[in-house]
Amino acid sequence: MSRRARILLLLAVPAAATACLAFAQNSPPPALNNPPSAPAKPTTSQPTPGAVTLQANAQLVVVDVVVTDSSHKPVHNLKASDFTLLENGTSQTVKNFEEHTALTVADATRFAPMPALPAGVFTNYTPAPASGAANIVLLDTLNTPLQDQVYVRQQLLVYLKSVPPGTRIAIFGLTDHLLLLQGFTSDPAVLRTYLESHTGKASPLLNDPLGGGGIQNSEADDLEDTSGVDPTSIADLRQFEAEEQSFELQARAKDTLDAFNQLARYLSNIPGRKNLVWFSGSFPIDILPDSSDSASSLQGHPPNPFAAVANSDDEFRQTTDLLGQAQVAVYPVNAHGLTTSPVFDVTTTRNYSGKKGNARMTQDQIKFSGDTADEHATMTAMADATGGQAFVSTNDLTSAVANAIEQGSNFYTLAYTPANATLDGNLRKIKVQIARPGLTLAYRKGYYADPPDKTTTNAIVRASAVPIQASVSTNGISPRDTLRLAMTRGAPVPTDILIKAGVVPLTPADKPENSPAPGNTPTSKAQGPWRRYSVNYLIDPPGLVFFHGADGKIQADFDLILFVYSADGVLLNTRVNTVHIDDTMDQLRPLLAQGVLCHEEVSAPAKGESFFRIAVHDLHRDHYGAIEVATSQVNRVVPQTPPTPAPAAPSASK
Numbered sequence: 001m002s003r004r005a006r007i008l009l010l011l012a013v014p015a016a017a018t019a020c021l022a023f024a025q026n027s028p029p030p031a032l033n034n035p036p037s038a039p040a041k042p043t044t045s046q047p048t049p050g051a052v053t054l055q056a057n058a059q060l061v062v063v064d065v066v067v068t069d070s071s072h073k074p075v076h077n078l079k080a081s082d083f084t085l086l087e088n089g090t091s092q093t094v095k096n097f098e099e100h101t102a103l104t105v106a107d108a109t110r111f112a113p114m115p116a117l118p119a120g121v122f123t124n125y126t127p128a129p130a131s132g133a134a135n136i137v138l139l140d141t142l143n144t145p146l147q148d149q150v151y152v153r154q155q156l157l158v159y160l161k162s163v164p165p166g167t168r169i170a171i172f173g174l175t176d177h178l179l180l181l182q183g184f185t186s187d188p189a190v191l192r193t194y195l196e197s198h199t200g201k202a203s204p205l206l207n208d209p210l211g212g213g214g215i216q217n218s219e220a221d222d223l224e225d226t227s228g229v230d231p232t233s234i235a236d237l238r239q240f241e242a243e244e245q246s247f248e249l250q251a252r253a254k255d256t257l258d259a260f261n262q263l264a265r266y267l268s269n270i271p272g273r274k275n276l277v278w279f280s281g282s283f284p285i286d287i288l289p290d291s292s293d294s295a296s297s298l299q300g301h302p303p304n305p306f307a308a309v310a311n312s313d314d315e316f317r318q319t320t321d322l323l324g325q326a327q328v329a330v331y332p333v334n335a336h337g338l339t340t341s342p343v344f345d346v347t348t349t350r351n352y353s354g355k356k357g358n359a360r361m362t363q364d365q366i367k368f369s370g371d372t373a374d375e376h377a378t379m380t381a382m383a384d385a386t387g388g389q390a391f392v393s394t395n396d397l398t399s400a401v402a403n404a405i406e407q408g409s410n411f412y413t414l415a416y417t418p419a420n421a422t423l424d425g426n427l428r429k430i431k432v433q434i435a436r437p438g439l440t441l442a443y444r445k446g447y448y449a450d451p452p453d454k455t456t457t458n459a460i461v462r463a464s465a466v467p468i469q470a471s472v473s474t475n476g477i478s479p480r481d482t483l484r485l486a487m488t489r490g491a492p493v494p495t496d497i498l499i500k501a502g503v504v505p506l507t508p509a510d511k512p513e514n515s516p517a518p519g520n521t522p523t524s525k526a527q528g529p530w531r532r533y534s535v536n537y538l539i540d541p542p543g544l545v546f547f548h549g550a551d552g553k554i555q556a557d558f559d560l561i562l563f564v565y566s567a568d569g570v571l572l573n574t575r576v577n578t579v580h581i582d583d584t585m586d587q588l589r590p591l592l593a594q595g596v597l598c599h600e601e602v603s604a605p606a607k608g609e610s611f612f613r614i615a616v617h618d619l620h621r622d623h624y625g626a627i628e629v630a631t632s633q634v635n636r637v638v639p640q641t642p643p644t645p646a647p648a649a650p651s652a653s654k
Helices: 003-011 146-160 188-197 219-224 231-267 313-325 357-386 397-408 479-487 585-592
Strands: 019-022 061-068 083-087 094-100 121-123 134-140 169-174 178-185 274-280 328-334 411-416 427-434 440-442 446-448 499-505 530-539 554-566 571-583 596-605 610-618 623-630
Touching: 061 083, 061 397, 061 427, 083 094, 083 411, 121 623, 134 146, 134 231, 134 397, 146 188, 146 397, 169 188, 169 231, 178 188, 178 231, 219 231, 231 274, 231 313, 231 328, 231 479, 274 357, 274 397, 313 328, 313 357, 313 446, 328 357, 328 397, 427 440, 479 554, 479 610, 479 623, 499 610, 499 623, 530 554, 530 610, 554 596, 571 585, 571 596, 596 610
Parallel strands: 134 169, 134 274, 274 328
Antiparallel strands: 019 596, 061 411, 061 440, 083 427, 094 411, 121 499, 169 178, 427 446, 499 530, 530 596, 554 571, 554 610, 610 623
């Protein structure tokens, strides 16, 4: 089948309202346009794009190692024999060894080509450098006071004046959700233009969102300074304040870890190492009760200090493991720089006089030291878990980002198949040693040996069964959370599964329908009349889990998800279908060799612009592929007639 014929299939309307076909093709798959295959992820064997592989227990663990000397400069020209690699104390055989150095200008221009797509056809494939590391700057406004945000941007602008030629950088932002602010570019002028034209944003979850505000009395302190007040009332107010602060800290931690989760999924199919430079004031992983002697000496100590206790350990573990699988090394940079206790700051108005003054001052000193240590600990833990480095005690943020990118762009990749092939979900500790003395190694310290189909068929969360409202997980990142993150309007699209989508209107603009297409579920916010659209998916099979069923047939299960949003992000309509493939290998191999084509129909309000969030969700590995398309991009696209004869379809059921 010719390339033109395959493109026409993406724009054509199948006879059935809902159908899935797998097409056998002798030429490269249009879903991918032959991007380079990514290096293997820790707990899965990597298929070649366009080829169907059954999920197996064999795994290839990839470890990127940054080696620096006593001057913190990268060390080059080491050999595989210089390294010893251990997993849980057992020596491992390195099957692949490569040295990577910083990109030159010529290297940075050698990209896998972006597919040449006609109007109405879209993909989530992201081109990336053919070699070397990709760099991401994350401007964290959620955890950073506005004053520090301004300083971070100033320091970044200084860095961009002398950035090494060919360095490719993308900029992301974090408010209460993740935003792609500037895609990958090696042009410093483009990055400078963005930083000069955009200001920061005050966080709604910080006690001092502007920064430099000093310490003020709390309401409980003011009540304590009022004579004749019942100590029980003060204690109850302190309890409320402690729990309110704990809630805000938990919200910051969750939103931040959700953003890292999204970033890992967005970056998962960009090959090679990714250096994530995270400018932040950070957050504590664990929220503990204030048990200091000075706090307990204050009147009205909270009666139940453990009510404010919380931790994000489970979600932190899942997030860092996902970052490791995507070969993302995190380089946290403390946006506060070197800080001193605000107790003696001129803007501090807290009452340190009277009989409670010394206790309050001591409490504030201890709290400042504890908060700073907790924030630094989170940054250090994130760096250690992913193979990066934390920069937590410096005002020279320019040098911090320069060192992070330099170190992260010069590294060695070691890959091995674990001697222990059992995927038992347990932590596997990685240790890399080098024969030469005086060198420092940075690498991720372990991974969890989770089976790729860890989520069983009986426990999978189908999109059709998930409430539309955002859910809050109390024990790590739940499947409902990953659905919400993948389907959020305007968020970076996940690339766990590479897809193409052909989108064309089925009804004329001047002849709208009174009701949405069959199977659509409009929300209470939606108003007709409606315009109907055809959405044809072309799914890259290696992104899906195929496995042997009890009857010996090959099975796969995935959701086709369509969300329709208004221009301001209000959810208007949904369409969700679950596809189950169940056939013999002989029947499926030729049909699935080049891509699975599925057809859906969805309606959007005829008036105004809407946005389609088009996704595929593998139900056994909780992986996503998604695309976002505006109706203005496709309203003038004309459907075309598919070539004949149509290819045969496997026995896929819904």
